[in-house]
Amino acid sequence: APPTPGAGRTVAPAAAAPRDDGQWLMPAKNYAATRYSAMNEINPSNARNLREVFSFSLGVNKGQEAAPLVVGHMMYVVTAYPNYLYALDLTHPEAPLKWRFAPDPVPASQGVACCDVVNRGAAYADGKIVFNTLDGQTIAVDAESGHQVWRAQLGDINRGETITMAPLIVGNHVLVGDSGGEFGVRGWLTALNLADGSIAWRAYHTGPDRDVLIGNDFHPFYAADRGTDLGVRTWPADHWRIGGGTMWAWIAYDPTTQLIFYGTANPGPWNSEERPGDNKWTAGIFARDARTGAARWFYQFSPHDEHDYDAINEQILLDMPFGGRMRQVLVRMERNGYVYVIDRNSGQVLSADPFGPVNSSRGVDLRTGRLIVNPAKETHLGQMVRDICPTASGAKDWNPSSFSPRTGLIYIPHENLCMDWENLEANYISGTPYVGAEVHMKPGPGGHRGELTAWDPVMRRPRWTIREDLPIWSGTVATGGDVVFYGTMDGLFKAVDARDGHLLWQVRLDSGIIGQPVSYRGPDGHQYVAILTGVGGWSGAIVSGALDPRDGAAALGFVGTMRDLPHRTTPGGTLHVFALPH
Amino acid sequence: APPTPGAGRTVAPAAAAPRDDGQWLMPAKNYAATRYSAMNEINPSNARNLREVFSFSLGVNKGQEAAPLVVGHMMYVVTAYPNYLYALDLTHPEAPLKWRFAPDPVPASQGVACCDVVNRGAAYADGKIVFNTLDGQTIAVDAESGHQVWRAQLGDINRGETITMAPLIVGNHVLVGDSGGEFGVRGWLTALNLADGSIAWRAYHTGPDRDVLIGNDFHPFYAADRGTDLGVRTWPADHWRIGGGTMWAWIAYDPTTQLIFYGTANPGPWNSEERPGDNKWTAGIFARDARTGAARWFYQFSPHDEHDYDAINEQILLDMPFGGRMRQVLVRMERNGYVYVIDRNSGQVLSADPFGPVNSSRGVDLRTGRLIVNPAKETHLGQMVRDICPTASGAKDWNPSSFSPRTGLIYIPHENLCMDWENLEANYISGTPYVGAEVHMKPGPGGHRGELTAWDPVMRRPRWTIREDLPIWSGTVATGGDVVFYGTMDGLFKAVDARDGHLLWQVRLDSGIIGQPVSYRGPDGHQYVAILTGVGGWSGAIVSGALDPRDGAAALGFVGTMRDLPHRTTPGGTLHVFALPH
């Protein structure tokens, strides 16, 4: 269907994105995952006056990816391994530390994290701050006292299973997924009871239907996703046991239908010749009943993924005009390079348009839903296939976009990289890397490595784009003052005009930024913006892990294109908070 | 002599404190060690508008004590171990990193540092940045290229000898002293040739006169310091070889007389009963010919020191009215609790007045120059002597004062602590701690632990005092705008009015502050203020070393009185730069 604007205004569904109360209770701000703050004190005409009001050292110089939470008059921040949880009292201008909770994860967990020892944040509900630790635990801490309420051991680092994602709390369930796709881990999403940490349900992402929680309610839109035990039958014998499909990033939730939406990571190993078949249910998106975990629909972005296109990115729930009427959709900024607009009730793909350079595929067949792969960019044993776009890290990685109902735009922080890829033989040994590929990344067309794209989901094209020399690895936040905030890997924190992208203000912070900015109302009624510095993550591992720049294939192929980073920033880990003078 | 103000204005000698050119080439700003910036854009009526302009993560979360240097349009910062040296380009508003020099000190040096793995800064001359490494090296780096020019190995960590001080460059000599008084190290000051790092001269602080460079030019003012080989004869047989008297902080220089002035640290071990005698030349101050090292005079602040009163603190060179005429003096804010005004040409003590609570002595006999010890606070084997003031860390420790010629005041950042002390037997084993005391520190009178005292050296009394809950472990800087800057151990960076001490502005930074603030003219002509955060040092070791708060005697007795610090700040390490909006 051609874009048909004008049929109505694009908004996040009210049930999933209630009126802004100035708090920030989950990394995505709300269940619709808009990352939009309605506060409008900071605007394009005064943003240049922003100044730092306080900062706080996290005591950990590793990649800091978490969104700070604001609950009442408190701020909560969780760090990279060793996953400290800090509580700061915002009622005093200097935000004194109220308590620190140190979970003491097993040090060996650092050795089985694929992409730095990151953590994407905590979530608040019912008086508890809930977060995950690198060594595979979920922990609930009393928000007031800082004392542990419960902890649950979910992952097993001896098999290479870690946890880096931020939990989402829906009703009385804490939703947690695992990491370890590069170690032959079997992916899952688990719901814990918020009250005591006991397991309510677990859905695996490979294996028999009963493990995947596929039953009578499962109605995928496309034929390719229908059939019995596809999680077994689309793999070589027994391979599903070590087939990846982890779940290490974002979940959205629609309270009206009580469905959760989230994606699954790449199949393992990266060498796809070792796993003929569609490798379900990896590299796709599930809709599930939040209460039981029962699958409702599934759609596979990258069947038989050949390029490490984990499908765990954020999805934003929107009600928007499409084909002349309002549709209840989710918009997925997918790693394989397309913005997918999907009917969130049926799983039908309404549109899929590239938001960056893509040559590994030639679009999506909207009739079958299938990605049209480009045979020239398929990967092979013993052959270096050159100039595949996007890279293994995707047109964008985990770092989340935001949506402004004022502009109707989605602010996508992303990469502009391509790669050379050669399949290697991979042997599975429990708890060790299981990859089977040599990868070399390089800048994409234009020579810059990052972009911030303001995407118009109705018109299905960018409204404006900012080029950044380095990959953008931070999230964005959009505000009611028409200001969008994001950070660069060399430590510039920037405010741009949400309408046209022009730079309003920037400040050089202590270390590169790969965190998620948030904006909140302080106890004094004023608008604040918070961001963590601390370069790292997959793209920044050259700095946070002090990797040898001569080995370009190190960090799963990322070092070669980040050789300048150690000359431009240094390891760090600090919370920064800004406001206008008042 | 009673104070006789009005005979003239107190100023730093012009030869030692030339007109301010806006740079900051050595930690003390100039040879007179005034730490005074003549810049006056920031003043008491606008200081509240100060805002951060950039920050830079040092990549090291240990105590950061260095003063940033500003040379032309570049800034240079040296970190705690592993002693990175960073060069930032100030011509761009975001001060990009130009180069980083990593000296790779031996990791084992961390184990023989008494008081965190600190470094007090670098010095610039002749196109070179010169600094010391914890493992006992002095290194000269080309300021432009960041390439090493030379390095010299001076200390031996196998004997517990480290280096933490900032070198002073005088003419073509680089002056460097050693650390390790708590390991039975023998103290010295060494002059290296700036061109190639070869040794020009070395003066030991114990042992025979020829080692101490005592010869015909030596004319101490007091009889107690006259005689042959006192560095041997004031010790039990051979004890001078392991007697301490290191030199780990500040040197001043008078270009007119070509004399350097610096002090020597405590005698070892702390248990003074094991070393009867005056233990020369420890705990005193030397004047030496900068060219040859030949001693000119010596004065011993704490003969036979019983309380770890290292005498290495800063001395400020002033020309000031005293007894009705102008005298060329040095003012020493001494660890034993007194402000000493000393004729810098003769070594005569003109006055000695307590600037904090002192009960370990009862003043100074100005006729003999001798400290009058209080027998009730002498230390004994097997007896816990209670409530000795000041503590082992002194009425003030190494963190330096500043002097404003506008107010005539010295801004002394200091402690308000007392202690209980019991002598223990100490056995010398090379390369291991050699202390022999159990110490417990506690807040001094009033219950607060720190003070900033604006001291009037002519009137010999405080003009005003600010109480701080925590010990002040940062330096101060005074400015031509009548603003004094300092930081607190819980991370508040403060601007106060130089005239009356009232608080003008403060900001909460990421980590506690124990660094030395500086103020400089940026390439844009505006005034900037820079400070490092990064809590640590002796007092902050509980945080930087993650020490167990239950062991109050840990960190040589400091942990017990700093138990709240881990609840108030976190390890960090960041350069922060502030300016007015412009």
Ligand SMILES: O=C(O)c1cc(C(=O)O)c2c(n1)C(=O)C(=O)c1cc(C(=O)O)[nH]c1-2
């Ligand atoms: O397959 C997995 O289990 C898994 C885990 C993670 C993770 O947990 O951080 C990443 C990835 N994959 C991945 O593909 C990826 O691009 C990535 C980037 C990052 C990061 O934090 O920068 N983590 C991960």
Ligand SMILES: O=C(O)c1cc(C(=O)O)c2c(n1)C(=O)C(=O)c1cc(C(=O)O)[nH]c1-2
């Ligand atoms: O006797 C010595 O050699 C020696 C060395 C050092 C040092 O090098 O840091 C300190 C001390 N003593 C000392 O007595 C002391 O109070 C002290 C404080 C600090 C600090 O950095 O906070 N270092 C040192």
